[in-house]
Amino acid sequence: MSDSAESRSIALDAMGGDLGPVEVVGGVRAALASNTVFDRIYLVGKEDILEPLARDAGLLDDPRIVIFHASEVIGMDEKPVQALKQKRDASMTRAIELVKMGNCQAAVSCGNTGALMACGTLKLRTMPGVTKPAIATAIPTRTNHFILIDAGANPVAKADDLVNNAILGHHYARITLNCEAPRVGLLSIGTEEGKGNETTLEAHEHLKNIRDLVDYTGLVEGSLLFDNAVDVVVCDGFVGNILLKTCESLVGMFKQLLRDELGRSLPRRLGALISRGAFTDIRERTNKDRYGGAPLLGLNGTILKAHGSSNRHAITHAIRIAGEVAVHHLRQHAEGDIAEAQRRIRAAEDANPDSAGDEPTARPSA
Amino acid sequence: MSDSAESRSIALDAMGGDLGPVEVVGGVRAALASNTVFDRIYLVGKEDILEPLARDAGLLDDPRIVIFHASEVIGMDEKPVQALKQKRDASMTRAIELVKMGNCQAAVSCGNTGALMACGTLKLRTMPGVTKPAIATAIPTRTNHFILIDAGANPVAKADDLVNNAILGHHYARITLNCEAPRVGLLSIGTEEGKGNETTLEAHEHLKNIRDLVDYTGLVEGSLLFDNAVDVVVCDGFVGNILLKTCESLVGMFKQLLRDELGRSLPRRLGALISRGAFTDIRERTNKDRYGGAPLLGLNGTILKAHGSSNRHAITHAIRIAGEVAVHHLRQHAEGDIAEAQRRIRAAEDANPDSAGDEPTARPSA
Numbered sequence: 115m116s117d118s119a120e121s122r123s124i125a126l127d128a129m130g131g132d133l134g135p136v137e138v139v140g141g142v143r144a145a146l147a148s149n150t151v152f153d154r155i156y157l158v159g160k161e162d163i164l165e166p167l168a169r170d171a172g173l174l175d176d177p178r179i180v181i182f183h184a185s186e187v188i189g190m191d192e193k194p195v196q197a198l199k200q201k202r203d204a205s206m207t208r209a210i211e212l213v214k215m216g217n218c219q220a221a222v223s224c225g226n227t228g229a230l231m232a233c234g235t236l237k238l239r240t241m242p243g244v245t246k247p248a249i250a251t252a253i254p255t256r257t258n259h260f261i262l263i264d265a266g267a268n269p270v271a272k273a274d275d276l277v278n279n280a281i282l283g284h285h286y287a288r289i290t291l292n293c294e295a296p297r298v299g300l301l302s303i304g305t306e307e308g309k310g311n312e313t314t315l316e317a318h319e320h321l322k323n324i325r326d327l328v329d330y331t332g333l334v335e336g337s338l339l340f341d342n343a344v345d346v347v348v349c350d351g352f353v354g355n356i357l358l359k360t361c362e363s364l365v366g367m368f369k370q371l372l373r374d375e376l377g378r379s380l381p382r383r384l385g386a387l388i389s390r391g392a393f394t395d396i397r398e399r400t401n402k403d404r405y406g407g408a409p410l411l412g413l414n415g416t417i418l419k420a421h422g423s424s425n426r427h428a429i430t431h432a433i434r435i436a437g438e439v440a441v442h443h444l445r446q447h448a449e450g451d452i453a454e455a456q457r458r459i460r461a462a463e464d465a466n467p468d469s470a471g472d473e474p475t476a477r478p479s480a
Numbered sequence: 481m482s483d484s485a486e487s488r489s490i491a492l493d494a495m496g497g498d499l500g501p502v503e504v505v506g507g508v509r510a511a512l513a514s515n516t517v518f519d520r521i522y523l524v525g526k527e528d529i530l531e532p533l534a535r536d537a538g539l540l541d542d543p544r545i546v547i548f549h550a551s552e553v554i555g556m557d558e559k560p561v562q563a564l565k566q567k568r569d570a571s572m573t574r575a576i577e578l579v580k581m582g583n584c585q586a587a588v589s590c591g592n593t594g595a596l597m598a599c600g601t602l603k604l605r606t607m608p609g610v611t612k613p614a615i616a617t618a619i620p621t622r623t624n625h626f627i628l629i630d631a632g633a634n635p636v637a638k639a640d641d642l643v644n645n646a647i648l649g650h651h652y653a654r655i656t657l658n659c660e661a662p663r664v665g666l667l668s669i670g671t672e673e674g675k676g677n678e679t680t681l682e683a684h685e686h687l688k689n690i691r692d693l694v695d696y697t698g699l700v701e702g703s704l705l706f707d708n709a710v711d712v713v714v715c716d717g718f719v720g721n722i723l724l725k726t727c728e729s730l731v732g733m734f735k736q737l738l739r740d741e742l743g744r745s746l747p748r749r750l751g752a753l754i755s756r757g758a759f760t761d762i763r764e765r766t767n768k769d770r771y772g773g774a775p776l777l778g779l780n781g782t783i784l785k786a787h788g789s790s791n792r793h794a795i796t797h798a799i800r801i802a803g804e805v806a807v808h809h810l811r812q813h814a815e816g817d818i819a820e821a822q823r824r825i826r827a828a829e830d831a832n833p834d835s836a837g838d839e840p841t842a843r844p845s846a
Contacts, residue, residue, distance in 0.1 A: 256733050256740070269669055269677045303635055303721040311635045311718045336725030340733035352677045353719055355669040359702030360723055361730055367622050367706035368734050371765070374622070375758035385755025389748040392741035399737070 124152045124436055125209035125218040128159035129187040130225020132423050135159060138224075139167045141429020146178060148430070151437035152219075156212055158182045159205040184208040187225075190422055194228035198236070206230060210237045213415040220416035220436035222407065224424040230417065231267055231410060238415040241445065243452040246271070247412040248279045248351065249419065250286045251358060253339075254400055260339065261287045261296075261346045265408060266355030276300065276317035276348055277324070277459070281451045282411040282444075283346040284328040289442045290435060291345055299334030299344035301353060309333060313350070323462050324455045365400055407432025409439055411448070416440055490518045490802055491575040491584040494525035495553040496591020498789045501525060504590075505533045507795020512544060514796070517803035518585075522578055524548045525571040550574040553591075556788060560594035564602070572596060576603045579781040586782035586802035588773065590790040596783065597633055597776060604781040607811065609818040612637070613778040614645045614717065615785065616652045617724060619705075620766055626705065627653045627662075627712045631774060632721030642666065642683035642714055643690070643825070647817045648777040648810075649712040650694040655808045656801060657711055665700030665710035667719060675699060679716070689828050690821045731766055773798025775805055777814070782806055 128138045142155055157164050161183040168174045168181060186201040198207065206225050212218040214237045223230050235247060248264035248271075263283035268275055280298050287296035300318055302310035310318070310333065321330045334344050336357075349357070372393070376386040386393070407428070410417045416439050420432040494504040508521055523530050527549040534540045534547060552567040564573065572591050578584040580603045589596050601613060614630035614637075629649035634641055646664050653662035666684055668676035676684070676699065687696045700710050702723075715723070738759070742752040752759070773794070776783045782805050786798040 256737050266669055301722060303632055303718055314718075336722045336727075337729045339726050340729045349722075352669055352680075353722060356667060356702045356715075356719060356723065357726055360705050361702075361726065363703045363706045364727055364730055365734070368731070371622050371762055372758070375761050376755055378758065382755040382758045385751040385753070386758075387751070388754065389742055389751025392738070392744065392748045392752075395741050395744075396737055 121154070122152045122437070122440055123154040123156065123212075123218040124433060124440075125156040125158055125182070125212040125221040126429070126433075127206045127209040127221065127223035127225055128157045128164055129184070129205040130190075130223045130422075131420070132190065132224075133425055135163055135167055137424065137426045138429055139164070139171050139173065140426030141424075141433065142179070143171045143173055144426060144430040145433040146173070146176065148434075150433055151441055152178075152433070154178050154180060155433075156180045156182045156209070156218060158184050158209040158212070159187070160185065182208060182212070188229045190226050192226060192229065194226060194232040197226070197229055198233055207233055207237075210234055210415075210417065213417070214238055219440040220418065222418045222420060222429070222432045222436055224420035224422055224429070224432075227266070227419055227422075230419055234410050234413050234415075234417045238413040238417070240412050241414055241449055241452065243449075243456055244278050244412040246275060247410045248275070248282060249354075249408050250283055250411050251408040252290060253358070253361065255340045255342060258342055258345075259291055260344060261291065262354055262358060263346065263348060263411070264351040264354045265358045266351045267410060269350060269352035269355070271313070271350035271352075273313050273316035273320060274456075274459075276313065276350065277320045277455055278412060278452055280317075280321055280328050280330065280346070280348045281324075281455060282448050283348055285442075285444045285448045285451075286409065286411060286439070287346045289438050289444060293345060295329045296345035297331045297343075298328045298346040298348060299331050299338075301347050301349040301357075302333040302335060304335055305333050305338075307333075309335075317348075320455070320459045320462075323458045324451075327451050327455060369397075407435040409435065411444070414445070416445070487520070488518045488803070488806055489520040489522065489578075489584040490799060490806075491522040491524055491548070491578040491587040492795075492799075493572045493575040493587065493589035493591055494523045494530055495550070495571040496556075496589045496788075497786070498556065498590075499791060501529055501533055503790065503792045504795055505530070505537050505539065506792030507790075507799065508545070509537045509539055510792060510796040511799040512539070512542065514800075516799055517807055518544075518799070520544050520546060521799075522546045522548045522575070522584060524550050524575040524578070525553070526551065548574060548578070554595045556592050558592060558595065560592060560598040563592070563595055564599055573599055573603075576600055576781075576783065579783070580604055585806040586784065588784045588786060588795070588798045588802055590786035590788055590795070590798075593632070593785055593788075596785055600776050600779050600781075600783045604779040604783070606778050607780055607815055607818065609815075609822055610644050610778040612641060613776045614641070614648060615720075615774050616649055616777050617774040618656060619724070619727065621706045621708060624708055624711075625657055626710060627657065628720055628724060629712065629714060629777070630717040630720045631724045632717045633776060635716060635718035635721070637679070637716035637718075639679050639682035639686060640822075640825075642679065642716065643686045643821055644778060644818055646683075646687055646694050646696065646712070646714045647690075647821060648814050649714055651808075651810045651814045651817075652775065652777060652805070653712045655804050655810060659711060661695045662711035663697045663709075664694045664712040664714060665697050665704075667713050667715040667723075668699040668701060670701055671699050671704075673699075675701075683714075686821070686825050686828075689824045690817075693817050693821060735763075773801040775801065777810070780811070782811070
């Protein structure tokens with residue numbers, strides 16, 4: 115698992131996703147055309163499908179492309195653990211193994227999320243001090259983006275997991291939002307002290323001890339999320355997944371409501387035609403493909419989940435994000451901060467044993 | 481605490497809220513003009529403020545209006561328990577006492593939410609089988625509304641609380657959404673069996689046992705909320721509060737984005753002017769005031785929380801909802817179902833003791 119700056123490679127599970135390999139190959143082609151940081155891209159999947167597609171895309175003779183054969187595909191609706199056991203030669207598994215063996219610095223898949231999490235955790239293992247990985251995703255606001263972490267990997271997070279999410283999210287925001295000191299907030303039901311559930315309030319106490327490491331600004335509530343109050347929103351995977359899916363659903367409804375109402379009469383249709391540039395800009399701003407890659411952070415290697423419905427633009431974007439994460443050595447930076455956080459939290463608990471939770475705070479593995 | 485159909489009264493905390501008593505009095509006036517089911521409305525608060533306002537509104541000689549003096553007001557930012565202790569003669573407290581003593585069937589306040597919950601629980605107590613009340617709120621979709629319960633009263637809900645929320649939400653939806661058999665879903669991170677956290681999955685098992693009582697359709701995920709998949713969305717107050725505030729924040733952002741983009745150039749402004757009817761309709765459809773009253777369900781009496789920023793329209797709407805809840809005897813119906821649910825859940829646990837939680841499922845009070 116080298117992070118040498120000289121040579122970087124990435125593995126793409128070319129068979130996953132709803133739109134199939136043709137979009138993955140299209141996305142790779144665009145990434146190569148736009149100065150990707152990767153010197154080599156592995157297209158992992160069925161050779162007899164990928165070779166003709168790569169030929170059509172003019173990539174077959176590109177020295178940067180390697181077609182890596184894998185005979186099986188994990189379906190979107192298969193049960194993760196069972197599928198991983200039965201399909202040893204699945205494209206997703208092979209892509210992750212390329213990271214494990216050090217051939218690649220990152221893997222991207224738009225396949226089955228559960229299987230990707232299970233396979234990633236199994237093959238790469240979590241970083242020291244991390245028990246479960248977390249999904250980080252960028253959500254657009256009117257003027258900016260914020261990072262939501264965890265968007266669904268770990269629905270039963272403990273206080274320590276939330277602290278790790280804060281650290282991982284901080285580093286991810288630093289890289290992808292281009293801001294030196296991203297403000298980190300812990301999602302709760304109010305900003306005052308004491309507002310929240312037990313796990314959140316325990317994590318809040320811990321985070322106050324590492325305020326300087328992650329620019330922790332305190333509790334943040336839902337009403338502030340789209341108001342540029344913080345750059346990173348920390349929560350467990352249960353809340354994060356519900357929040358992300360609800361927001362996508364609400365935006366979809368709002369767009370449909372606009373279409374319905376603007377189509378209801380001739381004057382409305384005419385007005386909408388004249389001002390159509392506004393709607394194009396809004397559609398572009400809230401376009402999922404522009405932020406279609408969500409990394410699984412906390413593992414010993416970079417894995418990105420792209421939307422199941424990813425088209426070539428989303429794939430190109432995911433490759434770009436994977437490159438940024440690899441170039442900026444996110445993992446190494448986060449690892450140091452996680453160790454420091456655990457040292458401080460343990461020290462605080464030793465000094466004030468009554469406030470400690472039932473569980474030890476530093477556990478290297480699940 | 482009579483629910484007799486002959487005479488119905490409601491108490492309004494006339495001092496709470498950001499916009500002050502003038503909006504409360506305005507809302508009462510509109511309610512009286514539009515055939516409210518209440519024969520008497522108590523305006524609770526400072527006499528020297530309320531009398532002139534009632535006179536200006538032409539209500540002072542209306543036999544249906546009673547000005548009920550209370551010398552103190554609980555501020556929006558005061559700490560609930562402390563404020564309730566210090567201000568024995570607060571307008572909010574007096575309004576709830578009118579329900580407790582049986583003078584009124586319902587109370588409405590747009591004041592401090594925490595104080596309202598604390599005071600309501602303290603004075604009225606929870607219904608048999610309910611440990612904590614829950615806030616139910618109606619959220620508009622493209623074609624309809626759904627009821628979110630709990631929107632923030634109980635952030636540390638257990639499985640039993642979620643079951644009670646399902647029953648209370650079912651009855652509330654039956655009354656306010658005008659549908660005989662509202663479909664009830666339990667909010668989680670996927671619709672497949674096993675998707676969720678421990679409390680949710682325990683509640684899911686219980687709810688399967690009372691499927692016939694509440695038209696339980698199973699787990700529901702965020703992506704389906706605005707898709708008319710269910711009429712009632714059940715969750716704990718932590719998730720519900722975050723979800724509600726985030727949705728409000730996202731809708732606010734989307735509207736601002738529309739304003740920004742449509743104002744960016746002359747053609748866009750012109751187009752927007754021509755199609756302005758569409759935007760008026762959308763604004764009306766997503767207007768908070770139209771569903772501004774959220775009841776605190778599970779108490780021995782009806783208390784409604786109106787938005788802190790409620791204007792007269794929101795107040796009128798809250799009075800209307802309070803009337804519907806009172807007329808349809810929500811509490812009595814829910815009480816029977818809660819007792820039946822607990823009987824079945826206990827029976828299921830007796831038959832299969834391994835699957836029982838650590839806590840007994842039927843507890844009459846906290």
